[in-house]
Amino acid sequence: MDILLGMRILPLLFVLAAAPAIGTPICPAPLHAGASDLGLASFREDDRVSGAAIDVLRELARRTNCPLNISWYPRARLWAEYATGRINLTASSARSAERDRFGQFVPFVTTRFDLVLSRRVPGNFTSLAEFVEHGSARLNLVRGILYTSEVLGQVERLRQQGRVEVVNDFDIAFRKMASKRAEATLAPMTIYSRHLQNTGLQDLVSVMPVTESAPVLAGAYLSRDGLAPAARKVFADALLGMVADGSVARIYGKYVGEANGRALVPDHGRAIISAYQLLP
Template sequence: MTLVLFCLACASASAAATEPCPPARAGISDLGFTAYQENGQFGGSNVDLLRELQRRTGCPIELIWFPHGRLYAQFYDGQLELTGASLRTPERDRYGIWLPYTYTQFELVLRNDSAGKFHSLAEFVEHSKARLNVPRGISYSPATLVQMQRLQQLGRLEFVNDYQAVFRKIVAGRAEGTLASPTIHLRYQRQHQLLGQMRASFFAESPRTIVGLYISKQVPPPIRRRYVDSLRSIISDGSVQRYNAHYLGEEISRQMFLGGVQDILDAMPREP
C-alpha cells in the first residue's frame, strides 16, 4: 500500500511538473471547524484539504469566502471551479462532479434547559417547544426537511445567514438550538463560551453521510482527473483524518471515520 501511494504521489508530482494547470477558484463558507475566518486568515479541515490538493496537483487554488447561500449561485454561474465541503444533490450534479472525501452527521444541538432524550427530530417537534435557527443554503435529508417544515409551521424554525448568526441568537435567548455536525457546532460553542451549557444528540432522520467537494464540469477532463487522483491519495494516506483530528481531537475523528474510508473511495467517480 505504501509503495502504491508513493507511486501515485510521484505520478501526480510528475504531471504537475510537466503539464500546465489553470488556476482554480474555490468557494468556502462559514462551517465551523470545516472552514472559518480568523484575523484575516482562513482555517479549517476543508481549507487544509484544499491547500494540500493545490500542492499535490500543482494547480493554483484561490480560496474565496461567500455566505453559504451565495456560494452555489456563484458555482452555478461558472464563477467557481471548486466548492468547499458539499453534500451531494441533483441540482449541484447538473453543474459539477462530486468528489467525496469525508463523513458528516447532523446533530440536534440544544441548550441544557431545552434538551431532552429525543431519538428523532419528530419526537423533538412533538414533545418540545424549543426554537431552532439554521443557516440558509444547507442541504438536509428528505426526512429532516419534513420535520423542519413542521417546525416552521409551528413558528419554531428561523433561517439566518450563517452559523455565526445562529449562535449569536442562541446566546441572546432568541433561539434554543440548531442542527449542525460536531465539526460545526463545537467551534461556535467554544467561541461563545457555551461548552457545558448545550447538549448535542444524533437523530434518526439524519444518518451519517459522505461529504465531498464539487469540481465544475467546465474544467477539462484531464485536469479533473488530476484532482481526483490527488484527492484519492489524500484520503488513502490518512491526511483527511489528521485534518479533522487537529481541530476536533483524536476521539471525535476516530468516531467520524469508524469503519475506514473504503466507502468514500468507492464513491469516487471513475471517469470524472
C-alpha cells in the same frame, strides 16, 4: 463492506496512496475555491481562511502544483457563485442533484447533523419527530445547507407550527443562542464544536444525535465549466489518494482530535472510495 467489493477496492487504495505528486500543468489559471462558515471545517480568522476542509484543499493544490485562491462567502451566496462558474472548487459539501448539474462530486469525509438545544428548554430527544411532537423550541436553520429527506420532513412539520427560523450562517445561529434569541439548531460536530467554544455555550446546551440524520458523504465539487475533464480526473485521483493514505483523517484530526478524525473517514477510507466508484 462486501468482501468481493473490498478485494476490488484494495488495489485502488494502494495505487492512490502511492501516487506521487503531480507535476503536469493542468490548471487553466489559479484554482478559485469558495469557502463559507462551517466551523472547524472552514472558518475565517484575522482575514485568513482556515479549517480542516481548507487544509485538504491546500494539500490538493500542493500535490497538483496548482496555485490556489480562496474566497469567502455566505453559504447560499457560495452556491450562487458556483452555479455561474466563478468558483472552480468547493469543499466540505454534501451531494445534491442541483449541484451535480454544475460539477463533479468527490467525497473525502463523512458528516452528520446533531440537534443542539439550549438547556433553558426542557426535553431530551432521540429523534426530530420527538422534538416536533413534544418540544417547544424554535429551530434555526442555515441557508444553503443540505439536509436528508427525513430531516426535511420533520422541518416541514416544524414550519407548520411556526418553529423554524432561517439565518445566513452558523455564526449567526450560535450567537443568537448565546444571546438567548434562539434555542436550537442542527449542526455537525465539526461546526458546533468551534462555535460552542467561541460563544461560551459548552455548558449551556445539550447535543443530541437524532435518528433522522444518518452519516452522509461530504467532499469537493469540481466545476464542469471551469475545469476540463482531464483536470477533474487529476484532482479527483489526488483527493482520493489523500483519503487512502490517511492524510484527510490526519488533517481533520488536528482540529477535532485523532479519534474523531478517524471516525470521519471510516474504515481507513475504503467506504468513501467505494462510494465514489459507485457514483453515476
